[in-house]
Amino acid sequence: MPTPLSRARLLPLFIIVVSLLGACKPPVPGTGKVGQKLDYQGYSITVAAVEFGEDFPGARKARDGYTLAALDVIVASDRAKDVTFRPKYATLVGADGEEHAARASGRDPALEEVEDLPKGQSRRGWLTYEVPKNARKFQFRYSLPPAMNDAELQFDIEK
Numbered sequence: 001m002p003t004p005l006s007r008a009r010l011l012p013l014f015i016i017v018v019s020l021l022g023a024c025k026p027p028v029p030g031t032g033k034v035g036q037k038l039d040y041q042g043y044s045i046t047v048a049a050v051e052f053g054e055d056f057p058g059a060r061k062a063r064d065g066y067t068l069a070a071l072d073v074i075v076a077s078d079r080a081k082d083v084t085f086r087p088k089y090a091t092l093v094g095a096d097g098e099e100h101a102a103r104a105s106g107r108d109p110a111l112e113e114v115e116d117l118p119k120g121q122s123r124r125g126w127l128t129y130e131v132p133k134n135a136r137k138f139q140f141r142y143s144l145p146p147a148m149n150d151a152e153l154q155f156d157i158e159k
Contacts, residue, residue: 031139032155040144040151042079047140047155048072048124056107062130069100069129069157070107071140075114076122082147085114085123089143092129092157095136100129135159 032038037046049072055061062068069092077083087102094100106128114123131138138157144150 026149028151029153032153034155034157036155037074037076038153038155039078040153041148042077042119043083043144043148043153044074044076044078044122045142045153046074046076047157048074050157051107052159056128058105058108059128060103060105062133065133066130067133068103068106069131069138069159071127071129071157072124073111073127074122074124075111075117077117077119080119081116082145083114083117084145085111085117085142087111087113087127090127091141091143092131093139093141094131095138098132100131102127102129 026041028040029038032047034047034050037044051070051072052067053070054067056068056070059068059070071092073090075083075085090102092100092102107126109125111123111125111127117123136159140155140157142153144152
């Protein structure tokens, strides 16, 4: 049976092992491009296409000085459970750093929230953003859940 002294000697080793395990996070894939699939720990996201326009059927028209950016996004699961997708964690960031949230009214069919997508299944739909008309470069970012080490999948988007 371990004594208090032997437990005290094991504590530093335990702390080192736990620290090393936390540092062994899988690498997040680099920035993707339109048409490319990015995978991270069973999550798979593809930005299949991008369209820009003043309005789309089913969408509220863009304000003056703005245009709509619609992204055709595919979310797929290669995990037994816990693959979710929430549009509120999907932002379009301009070259100036300004973040744009997906609109509730956008190009149809919209990519709705997905809860616990089964392994081998996918969902596809459009996310629509209102962005400055003169902006040319963006980055689509999806923040994965905290259980995924707060990783973010990113795609370069150009007008």
